[in-house]
Amino acid sequence: MSANGATAAGTSAKAPADDTIGAPSAARVGNPGPPLWLLCELTYTCPLHCVFCYNPTDFAKTEQQEELSTDDWIRVLRQGRELGAVQLGLSGGEPLTRDDLETIVGEAHTLGYYTNLITSGIGLTEERIKALKDAGLDHIQLSFQDSTREVNDFLSSTRTFELKSKVAALIKKYEYPMVLNVVLHRLNIDHVQEILEMAESMGAEYVELANTQYYGWAWHNRERLLPSREQLRRAEETTNRFRERVGSRMRVLFVVPDYFERRPKPCMNGLGSVFLTVTPDGTALPCHAAKSLPRLTFPNVKDASVEWIWRDSPAFNHYRGDSWMKEPCRSCPEKAKDFGGCRCQAYLLTGDPDNADPVCDLSPHHHLVTEMVDKASAPDAPSPVVEHPLIFRDRKNSRALTS
Amino acid sequence: MLLYPEGMVKLNGSAGEIMKRCDGVRTVAEIVADLESTFATTGLEKDVHGFLTMALEKRWLEMRA
Numbered sequence: 001m002s003a004n005g006a007t008a009a010g011t012s013a014k015a016p017a018d019d020t021i022g023a024p025s026a027a028r029v030g031n032p033g034p035p036l037w038l039l040c041e042l043t044y045t046c047p048l049h050c051v052f053c054y055n056p057t058d059f060a061k062t063e064q065q066e067e068l069s070t071d072d073w074i075r076v077l078r079q080g081r082e083l084g085a086v087q088l089g090l091s092g093g094e095p096l097t098r099d100d101l102e103t104i105v106g107e108a109h110t111l112g113y114y115t116n117l118i119t120s121g122i123g124l125t126e127e128r129i130k131a132l133k134d135a136g137l138d139h140i141q142l143s144f145q146d147s148t149r150e151v152n153d154f155l156s157s158t159r160t161f162e163l164k165s166k167v168a169a170l171i172k173k174y175e176y177p178m179v180l181n182v183v184l185h186r187l188n189i190d191h192v193q194e195i196l197e198m199a200e201s202m203g204a205e206y207v208e209l210a211n212t213q214y215y216g217w218a219w220h221n222r223e224r225l226l227p228s229r230e231q232l233r234r235a236e237e238t239t240n241r242f243r244e245r246v247g248s249r250m251r252v253l254f255v256v257p258d259y260f261e262r263r264p265k266p267c268m269n270g271l272g273s274v275f276l277t278v279t280p281d282g283t284a285l286p287c288h289a290a291k292s293l294p295r296l297t298f299p300n301v302k303d304a305s306v307e308w309i310w311r312d313s314p315a316f317n318h319y320r321g322d323s324w325m326k327e328p329c330r331s332c333p334e335k336a337k338d339f340g341g342c343r344c345q346a347y348l349l350t351g352d353p354d355n356a357d358p359v360c361d362l363s364p365h366h367h368l369v370t371e372m373v374d375k376a377s378a379p380d381a382p383s384p385v386v387e388h389p390l391i392f393r394d395r396k397n398s399r400a401l402t403s
Numbered sequence: 404m405l406l407y408p409e410g411m412v413k414l415n416g417s418a419g420e421i422m423k424r425c426d427g428v429r430t431v432a433e434i435v436a437d438l439e440s441t442f443a444t445t446g447l448e449k450d451v452h453g454f455l456t457m458a459l460e461k462r463w464l465e466m467r468a
Contacts, residue, residue, distance in 0.1 A: 206408060251462055
């Protein structure tokens with residue numbers, strides 16, 4: 001699973017993997033299942049400035065001194081575990097910029113979580129990977145922006161390609177399963193063959209080719225990032241040929257960009273059913289992009305227990321069940337399967353988060369999506385040559401976008 | 404519950420019993436024999452093979468020579 005990372009957290013969280021289990025929808029309101037999946041965004045600080053990052057564009061409003069302390073995070077981990085959380089994502093920003101990462105991992109391991117570090121690899125020295133291994137870290141997901149140094153470095157607005165390659169070797173040396181995450185979009189999707197070959201030469205066991213989902217910074221850059229239908233078709237063909245060649249040696253996940261679909265993704269398996277995200281300042285969200293949703297006041301772990309937040313807070317109960325739904329979702333036989341799709345997407349595209357996700361062709365707003373794809377697929381679509389400059393994720397641009 | 408990189412799956416009873424026995428030491432034949440004796444039944448080989456094949460494809464398990 002994956003979301004356009006900050007540190008490239010991949011697409012993970014937005015589209016749960018096929019094996020992800022959800023709580024039965026009927027039991028949710030009043031008696032939700034456990035927040036099986038806890039994502040801790042430890043910091044917004046990141047050495048990369050990726051144009052497709054899902055982090056909120058106003059992240060610069062959170063000053064570093066407002067970020068949760070080590071003790072706060074440990075309390076969140078304990079309370080989450082008591083509620084039944086088992087799968088832990090440590091993400092950001094770049095989690096390695098926190099010098100208490102090893103302490104947090106150690107506590108999580110002792111509590112019995114399966115611990116995933118979602119990282120750009122920047123800052124992962126041999127000393128730190130050894131300390132993380134000793135602390136009990138189970139898995140590292142490493143992001144790459146492209147198979148070539150030029151594009152990798154351009155997209156992240158840094159010079160980091162060689163460094164990442166060294167980190168990939170360290171991950172193998174310390175016997176971690178290697179999961180490479182590459183967020184795909186218009187500017188790198190034609191390199192899928194080279195990206196897969198790079199992953200193979202690094203000995204990756206899993207590769208996530210996660211097409212950009214349009215939230216946060218990616219939403220602002222959507223016209224530059226959305227691929228054409230033809231680009232997507234070629235990339236899928238290439239991926240399938242590669243899969244046939246490598247067989248089960250490597251698992252390649254190709255997350256199709258949902259703008260090209262006719263039915264929405266069952267986003268987060270329904271808000272408040274499985275996923276709990278805690279942002280760097282302690283705001284608790286039912287999805288890592290949910291901060292953008294209007295009308296809801298999200299609770300903070302500094303003020304309330306994780307148990308109250310998950311079970312009782314109005315924000316987490318709001319989208320449980322289906323009483324919030326409008327037509328065509330409300331009477332749709334597929335509502336128990338896709339939960340009406342993504343609330344954030346409905347809001348970004350239609351202005352009302354309670355509408356059907358416009359990716360669905362039953363939505364009266366579906367044309368908004370197809371028009372965007374048509375535009376991206378037209379012969380005179382924007383070329384990778386920058387006419388409208390890409391907006392890189394950094395504090396200066398964050399302030400400019402939200403002032 | 405089986406946890407793996409960025410994923411999880413709730414195994415049903417039989418799958419859980421098979422998985423518990425995959426310890427990197429026992430052979431498939433030994434696992435089948437153990438299951439058949441524990442549950443006082445026979446003919447589990449096909450089911451065990453079916454599950455292991457799927458688990459290998461999903462990389463829940465690794466094959467050792």
